[in-house]
Amino acid sequence: MRIEQGFQQTPFPRWHPYDTDLVLPQILKRILPADAFQEVSADLERFGSLVNGPIRELNELCSDPKITQYDNWGRRTDKLHTSEGWRELKKVAIKEGLVAIFYERKFGEYSRVWGFAKSFIFQGDSNVVMCPLSMTDGAARVIELLGTADMKARVFPRLTSRDPSQAYISGQWMTERPGGSDVSQTETTATEATHPSGLRALGPVYNIDGFKWFSSATDADMAVALARTGDRSLGSRSLSLFLVxxxxxxxxxSLHPQLAHSNNGIEIHRLKNKLGTRLVPTAELSLNATTGFRIGDLNAGVKSITPVLNITRLHSAITSVGCLSRCLSIARAYASVRIVDHGKHLLRDVPVHTATLAKVSLLYRALAHLVFGVVHLLGRVETGVASPAEEARLRLLTAVAKGFAAHKACGGMEECMAALGGEGYMEENIISRLIRDCLVEKIWEGTINVLSLELIKGAHSNPLALKSLAEWSKAIIDSVPPQMERSLSEALSILRPSIQYLLSALKPPVSQLVPRPALILFGHVFAALYLLEHSVWSSVNDESEKEIDMECFRRWVVEEGLVEATEEVKRIVGSPEDGGRRTDVDSDIVYGKAKL
Known part of the structure; x- marks a missing residue:
């Protein structure tokens, strides 16, 4: 039989990433003022058409980066080669304002929602180009807040430009061999330098020497980096932040005229061989008397870098949920054309199949509402309209949104892959690539364990933090109309005590085993609250999806793990570590009695 003969599967349709999304338009309709929603929605419809057409075609032009370290005469060149598709996708992101929107602030506190919504529908087809754009966003924010006058005049406009010929892309260099996420062990040093007067225009000048083990966006124009400017025994208290x-x-x-095209003493040791995000040129870099300009106060690097981390963590959460959305769209589209049961039915008509995708869709809804709720908080804080309570809430929920989305999204994506059967396992349908790319979100900018420890630290460092969460939670639940409350009585009877228990479990002293389960419970609880907030809005405004919104809230609370997450925290709090016995047994289970 020739390949053209016999059964031919109808290709699944390529769906518009905004118009066919059942969740994002409704989130935006609720959050945004009516005039902003009309303009943002029109922009997303236009951009979604580009994503569904020429942007998806660009993915076929993407390939892994390569490096040529030496020329044929043995001279060090470190020439980095990236693919045409990667370069064009970066240009698209710049032209569409995927950094600029945040700083033009056309819609004030809602500009973050607009920009992240645009990034959201791009994620599944961006081939991770939003990774360097997210770091560029973070760099722009830290320069806006802490940069010198010349940094703000010369560098900030380029980081926020819509013109690819003028725009700068920024990397972010924190990770080193001794410490990983623990920057207190940073080996890289910075020494104040004397340079030609013109070089001082951007700020205090330093010579930086060290080795950065995981440096994303090596094809960027600059990076923000930590380096030690004081005694190493002071750990993170002797780090400063630099524009490099x-x-x-x-x-x-310019440097000295004879070095007009200097690579600034930066050598690419090698490109990292990664499981996913392979298009992002991530490298090990040697810094040899590299010129850097200090940003912010001396020895205040960790405090200075905080705005960057908050922004990149929300970009990470958007990536996780945006890629889940793309996988779910593929699974839904495939079910609309795949014929089963001897040609009698479409796959979408098989109850067990639809039930599986309904659980994935519910997960997607919960994560999307949680993440965009936190995005809106960020917008309020950045534009100076947030209350102190909202600022305290943002610190905790940023870690929760990033960690919980990373924890949950890939599992949903795996279900979407399985929903296509063997076809889902094929590279052509991109689900496998999206899973590989998104697995890094469990690591990048803090693992779930690291984020959970930050959550506890944030809860204890600001007395307003837990209080503001309790008050906000109560306000959401109190807003439920009486008739709706009767319909949701089972879910509300579970949610109320879970909130109270979670907040009480975080009061000091906290068991060493509580932080990770607490972050997971946080995710369940606050996703539920955002779903409830949306359901109340939907009901009060008589939206066509109001019954579905109520059912999604009910299922999320009753069926999707909130009860189990609460019981896990209760078990740990109620069973202290028996003088460390459980920790010792954990060690024996993992490493054996002999601790091999």
Whole structure:
């Protein structure tokens, strides 16, 4: 039989990433003022058409980066080669304002919602180009807040430009061999330097020496980096933050004329061989008397870098949920054309199949509401309209949104892959690539364990934090109309005590085993609260999906793990570690009695 003969599967349709999404338009309709919603929705419809057409075609032009370290005469060149598709996708992101929107602030506190919504529908087809754009966003914010006058005049406009010929992309260099996420062990040092007067235009000048083990966006124009400016025994208290040009001239500043095209003492040791995000040129870099310009106060690097981490963590959460959305769209589209049962039915008509996708869709709804709720908080804080309670809430919920989305999204994506059967396992349908790319979100910018420890630290460092969460939770539940409350009585009877228990479990002292289960419970609880907030809005405004919104809230609370997450925290709190016995047994289980 020739390949053209016999059964031919109808290709599943390529769906518009905004118009066919059942969740995002409703979130935006609720959060945004009516005039902003109309304009943002029109922009997303236009951009979604580009994503569904020429942008998806660009993915076929993408390939892994390569490096040529030496020329044929043995001279060090470190020439980085990226694919046409990767370069064009970056240009698309810049032109569409996927950094600029946040700083143009056309809609004030809602500009973050607009920009992240646009990034959201791009994620599944961006081939991870939003990774360097997210770091560029973080760099722009830290320069806006802490940069010198010349950084703000010369560098900030380029980081926030919509013109690819003028725009700068920024990397982020924190990770080193001794510490990983623990920057207190940073080996890289920075020494104040004397340079030609023109070089001082951007700020205090330093020579930086060290080795950065995991440096994303090596094809960028600059990076923000931590380096030690004091005694190593002081740990993170002797780190400062620097703007590091990848090469000169940079922002109108040149080194010595004889070094007009210097690579700024940066050598690419090698490109990292990663499971996913392979298009992002991540490298091990040697810094040899590399020129950097200090951002912010001396020895205040960790505090200075905090705005960058908050922003990149929300970009991470958007990536997790945006890629889940893309996988779910593929699974839904495939079910609309796949014929089963001897040609009698479409796959979408098989109850067990639809039930599986309904659970994935419910997960997607919960994560999307949680993440965009936190995005809106970020917008309020950045524009100075947030209350102190909202600022305290943002610190905790940023860690929760990033960690919980990373924890849950890939499992939903795996179900979408299985929903296509063997076809889902094929690279052509991109689900496998999206899973590989999204697995890094469990690690990048803090693992779930690291984030859970930060959650506890944040809860204890600000007395307002837990109080504000309790008050906000109560306000959401109190807003439920009486008739709706009767319909949701079972779910509300579970949610109320879970909130109270969670907040009480975080009061000091906290068992060493509580943080991770607490973050997971946080995710369940606050996703439920955002779903409830949306359901109340939907009911009060008589939206066509109001019954579905209520059912999604009910199922999320009753069926999707909130009860189990609460019981896990209760078990740990109620069973202290028996003088460390459980920790010792854990060690024996993992490493054996002999601790091999």
């Amino acid at each position: 040009p990848m090469r000169f001239p940079f922002a109108g500043v």
